Amino acid sequence: MTIIHERPSNPAAGDEDRPIGYGRIQRKEDPRFVRGKGNYLDDIVLPGMLHGAILRAPVAHARLVSIDTTNALAHPKVLAVITGKDLLGLKLAWAPTLSADVQAVLVTDKVRFQGQEVAFVVAEDRYAARDALELIDVEYDVLPPVIDARKALDADAPVIRDEIEGKTDNHIFDWEIGDKAETEAVFASADVVVSQEMVYPRVHPAPMETCGAIADFDAVDGKLTLYETTQAPHAHRTLFAIVAGIPEHKIRVVSPDIGGGFGNKVGIYPGYILAVVGSIVTGKPVKWVEDRSENLMSTSFARDYIMQGEIAATRDGKILAVRTNVLADHGAFNATAQPTKNPAGFFSIFTGSYDLKAAYCSVTGVYTNKAPGGVAYACSFRVTEAVYLVERMVDILARKLEMDPAELRLKNFIKPEQFPYANKTGWVYDSGNYEPAMRLSMQLAGYDELRREQREKRERGELMGIGISFFTETVGAGPRKHFDIVGLGMADGAELRVHPTGRAVVRLSVQSQGQGHETTFAQIVAEELGIPPEDIDVVHGDTDQTPFGLGTYGSRSTPVSGGAVALVARKVREKAKLIAAAMLETRPEDLEWEKGRWFVKGDPGAGKTISEIAMAAHGTMTLPEGVDGNLDAEITYDPPNLTFPFGAYICVVDIDPGTGHVKVRRFIAVDDCGTRINPMIIEGQVHGGLTDGVGMALMEIIEFDADGNCLGGSFMDYLIPTAMEVPDWETGFTITPSPHHPIGAKGIGESATVGSPPAIVNAVVDALAPYGVVHMDMPCTPARVWAAMQGRARPPI
Amino acid sequence: MQIPAPFDYVRATSVDNALELLSRHGAESRVIAGGHSLLPMMKLRLSRPEWLIDINDLYELDFILRDGDKLRIGALTRHTTLLESDEIAALFPIVRDAEAVIADPVVRNRGTIGGSLCQADPAEDLSTVCDVLGAEAVIRGPAGERILAMADFHRGPYETAVGQDEMLCEVRIPVRPRSGSAYEKVERRVGDWAVGAAGASVTLAADGTIADAAVGLTALGLDHTIAGAADLLRGQQPREELFVEAGRLAAAACDPVADQRGPIDYKRHLADELTRRVLRQACTRAAQTQEG
Numbered sequence A: 001m002t003i004i005h006e007r008p009s010n011p012a013a014g015d016e017d018r019p020i021g022y023g024r025i026q027r028k029e030d031p032r033f034v035r036g037k038g039n040y041l042d043d044i045v046l047p048g049m050l051h052g053a054i055l056r057a058p059v060a061h062a063r064l065v066s067i068d069t070t071n072a073l074a075h076p077k078v079l080a081v082i083t084g085k086d087l088l089g090l091k092l093a094w095a096p097t098l099s100a101d102v103q104a105v106l107v108t109d110k111v112r113f114q115g116q117e118v119a120f121v122v123a124e125d126r127y128a129a130r131d132a133l134e135l136i137d138v139e140y141d142v143l144p145p146v147i148d149a150r151k152a153l154d155a156d157a158p159v160i161r162d163e164i165e166g167k168t169d170n171h172i173f174d175w176e177i178g179d180k181a182e183t184e185a186v187f188a189s190a191d192v193v194v195s196q197e198m199v200y201p202r203v204h205p206a207p208m209e210t211c212g213a214i215a216d217f218d219a220v221d222g223k224l225t226l227y228e229t230t231q232a233p234h235a236h237r238t239l240f241a242i243v244a245g246i247p248e249h250k251i252r253v254v255s256p257d258i259g260g261g262f263g264n265k266v267g268i269y270p271g272y273i274l275a276v277v278g279s280i281v282t283g284k285p286v287k288w289v290e291d292r293s294e295n296l297m298s299t300s301f302a303r304d305y306i307m308q309g310e311i312a313a314t315r316d317g318k319i320l321a322v323r324t325n326v327l328a329d330h331g332a333f334n335a336t337a338q339p340t341k342n343p344a345g346f347f348s349i350f351t352g353s354y355d356l357k358a359a360y361c362s363v364t365g366v367y368t369n370k371a372p373g374g375v376a377y378a379c380s381f382r383v384t385e386a387v388y389l390v391e392r393m394v395d396i397l398a399r400k401l402e403m404d405p406a407e408l409r410l411k412n413f414i415k416p417e418q419f420p421y422a423n424k425t426g427w428v429y430d431s432g433n434y435e436p437a438m439r440l441s442m443q444l445a446g447y448d449e450l451r452r453e454q455r456e457k458r459e460r461g462e463l464m465g466i467g468i469s470f471f472t473e474t475v476g477a478g479p480r481k482h483f484d485i486v487g488l489g490m491a492d493g494a495e496l497r498v499h500p501t502g503r504a505v506v507r508l509s510v511q512s513q514g515q516g517h518e519t520t521f522a523q524i525v526a527e528e529l530g531i532p533p534e535d536i537d538v539v540h541g542d543t544d545q546t547p548f549g550l551g552t553y554g555s556r557s558t559p560v561s562g563g564a565v566a567l568v569a570r571k572v573r574e575k576a577k578l579i580a581a582a583m584l585e586t587r588p589e590d591l592e593w594e595k596g597r598w599f600v601k602g603d604p605g606a607g608k609t610i611s612e613i614a615m616a617a618h619g620t621m622t623l624p625e626g627v628d629g630n631l632d633a634e635i636t637y638d639p640p641n642l643t644f645p646f647g648a649y650i651c652v653v654d655i656d657p658g659t660g661h662v663k664v665r666r667f668i669a670v671d672d673c674g675t676r677i678n679p680m681i682i683e684g685q686v687h688g689g690l691t692d693g694v695g696m697a698l699m700e701i702i703e704f705d706a707d708g709n710c711l712g713g714s715f716m717d718y719l720i721p722t723a724m725e726v727p728d729w730e731t732g733f734t735i736t737p738s739p740h741h742p743i744g745a746k747g748i749g750e751s752a753t754v755g756s757p758p759a760i761v762n763a764v765v766d767a768l769a770p771y772g773v774v775h776m777d778m779p780c781t782p783a784r785v786w787a788a789m790q791g792r793a794r795p796p797i
Numbered sequence B: 001m002q003i004p005a006p007f008d009y010v011r012a013t014s015v016d017n018a019l020e021l022l023s024r025h026g027a028e029s030r031v032i033a034g035g036h037s038l039l040p041m042m043k044l045r046l047s048r049p050e051w052l053i054d055i056n057d058l059y060e061l062d063f064i065l066r067d068g069d070k071l072r073i074g075a076l077t078r079h080t081t082l083l084e085s086d087e088i089a090a091l092f093p094i095v096r097d098a099e100a101v102i103a104d105p106v107v108r109n110r111g112t113i114g115g116s117l118c119q120a121d122p123a124e125d126l127s128t129v130c131d132v133l134g135a136e137a138v139i140r141g142p143a144g145e146r147i148l149a150m151a152d153f154h155r156g157p158y159e160t161a162v163g164q165d166e167m168l169c170e171v172r173i174p175v176r177p178r179s180g181s182a183y184e185k186v187e188r189r190v191g192d193w194a195v196g197a198a199g200a201s202v203t204l205a206a207d208g209t210i211a212d213a214a215v216g217l218t219a220l221g222l223d224h225t226i227a228g229a230a231d232l233l234r235g236q237q238p239r240e241e242l243f244v245e246a247g248r249l250a251a252a253a254c255d256p257v258a259d260q261r262g263p264i265d266y267k268r269h270l271a272d273e274l275t276r277r278v279l280r281q282a283c284t285r286a287a288q289t290q291e292g
Ligand SMILES: Cc1cc2nc3c(=O)[nH]c(=O)nc-3n(C[C@H](O)[C@H](O)[C@H](O)COP(=O)(O)OP(=O)(O)OC[C@H]3O[C@@H](n4cnc5c(N)ncnc54)[C@H](O)[C@@H]3O)c2cc1C
Pocket: B030, B031, B032, B033, B034, B035, B036, B037, B038, B039, B040, B075, B076, B079, B101, B102, B103, B104, B107, B110, B111, B112, B113, B114, B115, B116, B117, B118, B119, B123, B124, B125, B126, B162, B166, B167, B168, B169, B191, B192, B193, B194
């Protein structure tokens, strides 16, 4: 089913008739934020709290010769200085990463990237802590670094992880998927084959709020309360139990309001562990909050994929196969946040939205002397890289075949009747109807008119480009049998309580970083039970108050926790039915549900509202056999499959031929995320993601010089887009519900970040066609665009 | 939060008081105006003054005055004031061109012309603007006041003629009839420092030929104005071939360095491209003022 129009809903809340359930309502959390009443980590002040600061390595690769902390300890406000040696004694010098590797908490033997943690100072205030860093004397013996991933596996490359026994190279993993021989055969017999190397450079999620933690260890009862900027509080609790050896029931992780995450706040950073150590050592709460440069230089980056892409097709434009070989730069430690069995994340969705005969990819991961990470920045576990690869390749093929890129895509889409569609790399796409989305996007853009305008402009020497990207995402992990993070299955719990007066509280394991959970999840309960969203409190972020689950990333909150919430509400509804039947002195099977109320079939006057039932459940009436005295339920939802949102994006750019400056003039985004719970929140997610896309396509990159100095360590050098660089977004949608999801919803949080960069780059390359440009890598800065115009397009790394 | 090294702070009550404080606290004291260059450097601990002498109360330095054939601008005049001044836009359109692309409103609301010129960052847009307009700097110190041409004021990247115990108080720009000026900058993002920029000022003779002209470049490795540009342009009717010639001169005169904003060949190309653009625009504007 595909719906192109939506039921009407209120454009603004505050109306008397705002929807009880799905629809456009203002976000419940916003009054708090717009009034400055949010409670972010750095707003939290505990009695007697101390402050930590981290000394970081100035070089990328160096043996640690000595650390002298005498002068720092002599600072009148300093209480402790912790070094790697101290941590060795506590068995905390190395911590497990989310990818079966270990990461140094503090350097003990060797610095492996610039900005790595070397020592931790705890002082009475953060000024003193920062000043004392300069009083620590460290001697380094500088080593040659490995910066270019292409050279990481050279025989003479310095070995970065020489602490791993027997390690003689910088190799992390090889991984492949698809049928290699079958793909080779298809390529061998294809009319047309095109190939292209493309680099998705290292970028950074750069959330507005940097990372931080406050650790409060109570030595008397052994309880650790840990406030953290985390997207996954429950996973962190379990990991802390494993890492720090504190029993899990003695750990409470609180994730307060989060100022943006984008995957940057999934992992456990050394600073978090150091705050805990600091609190244990001093017996006081210790706050550590990193500054902007620390965030950009040391926390989880994203991408850094060097991809060799190939596409095979018939002469008349039937795409047959896609093949790719990837070199993945994971930095100094393999700390990517991803499901255990997927070392390249969900990159194997590079088959895109097309019905292929064969597909194959191989990925090699390597260590370099750079900060660790790789899966972040709203990438849906590397779907960004995959979509970029296939959507660039399809455009390159269109150029080769002299076909319109929209027409080529339309010709090759998986057809609606082929869903559920098993692709060639093991995914089963749940539902899709691609052509209407593509056509709607073309219609909103005025595609034919744009092409006409472009022809006219080309004759005048003006550079205008039209870029298309059609993406299929794979989001919402579990199922737990396939997907886990360090052994924790990716299923989510939910608890719902309806209070005697009919107001409710729903408790979630996922944690919002700005996605509007307090509204969306209230709306799901509202839709299922008919309780107005404002009467439903959404509790999240505190492990003592919420059920277990894996957290918010990979666009999984609605696909997984959204399913959990719908099902727990239905459980309550079923319980309410039993109680209503007792109240109405009839049999449950004689009752019928309408939103908010059970009534007797054929006698609509005889019914009981959820409020009445809630009061009865907590009251004095005799409840039916087996029904206990409340209107509560809990559930853990293990999704049967992922969901596969998709979208059709069209970008129009103008390029100044004299300077190479790119202006994004228009951007049309048609998204299909299945059932739309709150269209306003969906649009907000899309707007944000499109802005990210402009950033990546045009300006963002974390570069390094040959010595391994990070050149993107501040917002002077790491540019993120402003309102001035982005056009008025033009959004549209189709609705193709997920057949397996309880409410038919798919994820939307990352669609636009995933889908927009190829649309923009395709537009830039299209604009530069008169110069014979077939490909250029991001970021399309003025200088790089100009170089491409001179026939000298270079990879950025 | 980025934290500077410890420092002391005092608010000056007058120019004389500021000068006295500068003398008293000596080499490790700095004047702070808008703070938008100094504070970021302090937060990165690249700059560590022991004393900050805040001159933001010195309203006597915040003015724009027409004084005969000079326009006088106080050193504490904010970017925003310059951007919004219609008088300046009419006399020196280059100022509005440049101010519109300096940083963002938050920075422009605080940053000052005095701070910009004294910072003397090679990418500072107002340095080029003042260069091509033939401005003078009024400097005060314990020994009194001195007035320097821009060529003498700027001593190279991050270096000016303002001594440690002196202050820049005012900038004076000559008002010339039949003049036009323009500025154009290429940036990677709004609010970013220039990849490269060019500014031009042109005065026309009564017959429409160029009587005088100056071209300057920002962030492209050229101090002061382009030597030879005035000679090339003087006495000529403004026309495209002339601008092309001037562009060539600019490309040859500049000495850019490769960095994240771009390689040398691109920056050299910008010197050429932008010089042509700003000269074209400055001549058009000069001709319009002539008509008007
Ligand atoms: C994000 C950002 C982007 C920017 N982008 C641009 C840009 O694109 N183009 C551009 O040109 N500039 C840009 N700037 C710089 C901005 O214009 C600054 O405001 C300006 O360079 C300095 O002015 P200020 O008043 O803030 O000086 P301050 O930071 O207060 O001082 C700078 C220096 O000048 C000295 N000083 C200040 N006033 C005097 C005086 N009267 N006499 C003697 N010494 C004095 C100070 O001691 C200090 O050494 C940017 C700044 C930021 C933060």
